Amino acid sequence: MELSMIRRLCSICSIILGYEVVDYQDLTAQEIDEALINFSKHPKLFNTDSVFVVLMSHGDLGTICGSDLKDFETDKIYERLNTKNCPALMNKPKVIIIQACRGGLNPLSEIINKTGYRYRLWNGAVVSHLLYMDDIKLNQADLQYVTNFQLQNDQVRHVRVLLYGPVGAGKSSFINSVSNALRRRITCPALTNAINEQEGSFTKKYETHKIKKDGGQFYPFVFNDVMGLEEGSGRGVRVEDIKLAMMGHVKEGYKFNPASPLSTSDSGYNPSPSPEDRVHVVVCVHSGNTTEINSSVLQKMKAIKEAASDLGIPQLALLTKFDDACPETEEDLKNVYKSKLVKRKMGDLSSELGIPLNFILPVKNYSEETQLNDDIDTLILSALRMMIDFTASMFYFVAPPAPPRPPTPPPFPTPS
Ligand SMILES: Nc1nc2c(ncn2[C@@H]2O[C@H](COP(=O)(O)OP(=O)(O)O)[C@@H](O)[C@H]2O)c(=O)[nH]1
Ligand SMILES: [Mg+2]
Structure with missing residues (x-):
């Protein structure tokens, strides 16, 4: 039957x-x-x-x-x-x-209950990994996927991911967390700020972070860390500068000036960006430990989101620091998929920013851990995998014209 x-x-x-x-x-x-x-x-x-x-x-x-x-x-x-x-x-x-x-x-339900992947089903983002894998294997499958990922494009050697969000949301920590998960040890390519968010953004320059493979080569994706968004005008990174960064006009090492945007006459302005200088995925990083988003910061986030949409750049959002707000997840990170608080925070972010719920991923960054943690890696690698997958259509777009198709091969052999 x-x-x-x-x-x-x-x-x-x-x-x-x-x-x-x-x-x-x-x-x-x-x-x-x-x-x-x-x-x-x-x-x-x-x-x-x-x-x-x-x-x-x-x-x-x-x-x-x-x-x-x-x-x-x-x-x-x-x-x-x-x-x-x-x-x-x-x-x-x-x-x-x-x-x-x-x-x-x-039975499947037992695994779902044990690992908490029920929420993934609800979220829908990474449901396919659920098939026949327990939580550890899930992490390994994503690690293998990301490790094997290659770009076949003459003009672009790496996918460029731009992170933006309020000061202290965990942008730099996410870059470090990706590096930890891939390099299998605690690393610190991006400096983070553990002091006080009120003091403003710790990250001041436009910096590209590459992650080295064990063989000495680099992974074919890079992360751009920027100054954080702040309340009011004249503070934090300017929306215009983020737009220029998306288009590839901001040169490496440019020091953001909250008082005035990068101008075409500035030495930090790149007048003719290559396809590799442009941003291929835009990621909004937001803390799950804040009560509500400040309205002026929210306006800036919306403006950046709109600009990315206008430029046709795929985007997603990361909800960080929920472990600080939710004792259930602090105790066991797997509870993230059951936590009502996390679900609510993701829903709020989705409706306030207009990013679909299945493009909002909860991640716990390495913050105080001194050793690798499988549950943290699972969330980080799953988010990284989604970023990579998001770029597929873009690279078909910037790829050079395809070579002529080879002659049609014979049909599949008929099984006996
Ligand atoms: N508990 C917890 N702390 C985090 C998380 N992400 C970042 N942090 C901490 O938040 C602070 C600010 O992080 P940072 O990455 O510098 O924020 P940025 O300004 O967005 O780059 C640092 O002390 C981090 O250790 C997270 O997911 N959970
Ligand atoms: Mg930072």
Whole structure:
């Protein structure tokens, strides 16, 4: 019954959406793996936009059963189709549907309750990671994804992420937290301020932060830290300067002047920005530990958000410091997905700023920790992954014209 339903679905996909369907039956665990390897090497994948992999069998937690009753680990699907083993599918959606029992001891609901991923479902942002992964593996999947991420673009070597937000919201700390999660140790590329937000922004210059890989190369994404937004005029970074930064007109090391905007005659002004100088993702960082957003700061945040929309730059928001406001999450960070307070804060930010709820992510930055923490990394890496994913459409846009398509390869082999 289920098989005939899946076949009907496949034929609909094939006729209406133009997907080519390859159908295998009764494979042993080894043959499932071989089928995936063959699939990952098929030349047609270079020309395809997306793929679906559907598996139906008996199963247990993290495995499905081959016709020889041997287990096939479902994590292998991600390995076979990752960028390293299947470069043809890089940056393309891969939807994996598994119809199988997950064993009696760890039903999905138990995992959801244990890890708190119910909220992710409600939020919808990273729901796909939920499939067959516990919290630690989720963190590893995002780490692997981010580590394998490559840009194939002659003009742009890295995705540029611009962080903005009120003073003390955790912008610099987020950059440090990403660096910690990727470098697997506590690092401090961006200086943070632990003293007093009333004293104004600690970050004063336009600075690009790169993160080094262990081999000495840099990750293909960089972060721009800016001076914080402050109440009233003549204080904090100016909205005009953030707009110029988005367009790539602000030179590295430019010292923001709250009293007057960067002008075209200033030595800090870049008159001809390259595609690499421009900002590719804009991220609003906001503290979950504030009672309400000051109206003049909110106006500035809205103006920046509007400017990013006008420039067609994808944007999302991070809610930081909720651990300070919510004892439940301070005690166990996994409670972030159950916390009513966090949900309310995210809802408030969404309605005040006009950013959809599923583009607002809760992150806890490294602030007082002296060792790595899996739960912090999970939130940080998940946010980083979303930033990377957001840029896919943009790079198709700035990419040089595509080379002529190779001749159409032969159809997929028909399984015996
Ligand atoms: N508890 C907690 N503290 C944070 C968090 N993010 C940043 N902080 C602390 O807030 C202060 C200001 O952070 P900073 O990154 O300098 O803010 P910026 O002005 O936006 O760059 C520092 O003392 C950080 O340690 C967070 O998520 N949780
Ligand atoms: Mg800062």
